Amino acid sequence: MADLTISQVSSSYQGKPVLQNLDLQVEAGEILALLGPSGCGKTTLLRAISGLQPVSDGSIHVGSRLVSSAEYMMPSEHRGLGMIFQDYALFPHLNVAQNIGFGLQALSSQARTKRIDEMLELVKLNGLGERYPHELSGGQQQRVSIARSLAYKPDVLLLDEPFSNIDAQVRGQLMAEIRAILKQQQVTAIFVTHSKDEAFEFADRLALFKEGRIVQTGTPEQLYFNPKELYVAEFLGEGNYIDAQVYSDNQVVTPLGLVTSSAKLDADPKASYRLFLRPQQIQLAASDTGPAVIKERRFLGNYCYYTVALAEHQIQVRSQLTQLQLGQQVSLSTHAHPLVLFEQ
Numbered sequence: 629m630a631d632l633t634i635s636q637v638s639s640s641y642q643g644k645p646v647l648q649n650l651d652l653q654v655e656a657g658e659i660l661a662l663l664g665p666s667g668c669g670k671t672t673l674l675r676a677i678s679g680l681q682p683v684s685d686g687s688i689h690v691g692s693r694l695v696s697s698a699e700y701m702m703p704s705e706h707r708g709l710g711m712i713f714q715d716y717a718l719f720p721h722l723n724v725a726q727n728i729g730f731g732l733q734a735l736s737s738q739a740r741t742k743r744i745d746e747m748l749e750l751v752k753l754n755g756l757g758e759r760y761p762h763e764l765s766g767g768q769q770q771r772v773s774i775a776r777s778l779a780y781k782p783d784v785l786l787l788d789e790p791f792s793n794i795d796a797q798v799r800g801q802l803m804a805e806i807r808a809i810l811k812q813q814q815v816t817a818i819f820v821t822h823s824k825d826e827a828f829e830f831a832d833r834l835a836l837f838k839e840g841r842i843v844q845t846g847t848p849e850q851l852y853f854n855p856k857e858l859y860v861a862e863f864l865g866e867g868n869y870i871d872a873q874v875y876s877d878n879q880v881v882t883p884l885g886l887v888t889s890s891a892k893l894d895a896d897p898k899a900s901y902r903l904f905l906r907p908q909q910i911q912l913a914a915s916d917t918g919p920a921v922i923k924e925r926r927f928l929g930n931y932c933y934y935t936v937a938l939a940e941h942q943i944q945v946r947s948q949l950t951q952l953q954l955g956q957q958v959s960l961s962t963h964a965h966p967l968v969l970f971e972q
């Protein structure tokens with residue numbers, strides 16, 4: 629059974645719908661990112677899961693327990709959830725050990741001390757138990773917040789933009805460490821972010837939001853290489869949209885030539901399409917008789933980012949061939965893969 633099940637959930641503020649018919653499941657031990665631009669409803673869904681926002685339709689279950697429906701709202705503190713916030717939300721008048729031990733009142737003093745020590749070790753803050761939050765860096769405060777939440781073993785951990793206030797230089801490292809902790813402890817987690825880079829780095833699976841709806845869920849690879857809508861393709865990074873006509877059940881004709889799909893195409897031979905190709909899905913080769921010309925070149929270390937002119941088309945290519953120069957004639961090709969076509 630999934631650790632969290634959201635079925636047909638809708639919610640509104642003052643009669644204005646904000647979440648519309650959401651369906652989502654989070655499996656045990658999985659980290660799922662709620663991803664989308666500002667104002668699309670990610671935080672509202674997190675609030676609905678945690679019991680701070682009523683739902684007008686549908687249901688939310690944690691494990692097999694109903695926690696929210698239009699008729700029922702279980703109090704937040706009974707839901708078995710942990711919360712991590714952008715601003716850490718530590719108690720300023722309690723030291724680190726007291727913050728971590730805050731939810732452990734039911735344990736004996738000895739068991740509590742043992743658990744606090746385990747948690748300090750887990751988040752690599754051994755020896756800092758006596759410090760107060762204002763004596764810690766942002767990254768250290770967020771570690772305390774993780775330790776405090778995990779100390780009472782929540783069924784599901786909710787993280788609301790937890791890395792936004794962390795200095796960019798240490799953010800990547802902190803994300804990797806916290807992800808490793810969640811995986812080691814097999815924690816089921818939901819992570820809200822508007823950054824695709826953070827979602828890719830931190831989550832196992834993504835749910836991409838648009839105006840209160842989830843448009844696609846899947847692994848980062850699935851959404852990146854197999855977007856179901858233009859919106860998904862564009863949100864997750866740069867790509868080329870190349871005019872295409874169906875040629876056979878696994879080939880299309882494009883300005884690049886005949887492009888082959890490794891999967892049978894589900895397309896109408898009479899319709900016009902745009903073939904979607906990420907910059908790294910196009911291969912370049914220097915060729916004095918090639919039909920295209922390098923117009924721009926950005927050297928980025930391991931690879932170059934080229935703008936290539938092919939007749940009236942400008943095509944973006946990311947290539948490990950770094951020696952191609954401006955004005956060089958090239959040929960373009962693609963390896964067979966499941967093609968993504970958007971109808972014109």
Ligand SMILES: Nc1ncnc2c1ncn2[C@@H]1O[C@H](COP(=O)(O)OP(=O)(O)OP(=O)(O)O)[C@@H](O)[C@H]1O
Nearest residue numbers: 641642646664665666667668669670671672673822
């Ligand atoms: N308390 C509120 N009262 C009325 N409308 C609200 C309230 N909170 C949020 N909204 C509206 O609901 C919509 C969704 O907001 P929400 O905070 O869930 O978005 P979000 O995707 O989390 O955005 P962000 O990344 O900026 O936090 C927005 O249009 C917002 O203006």
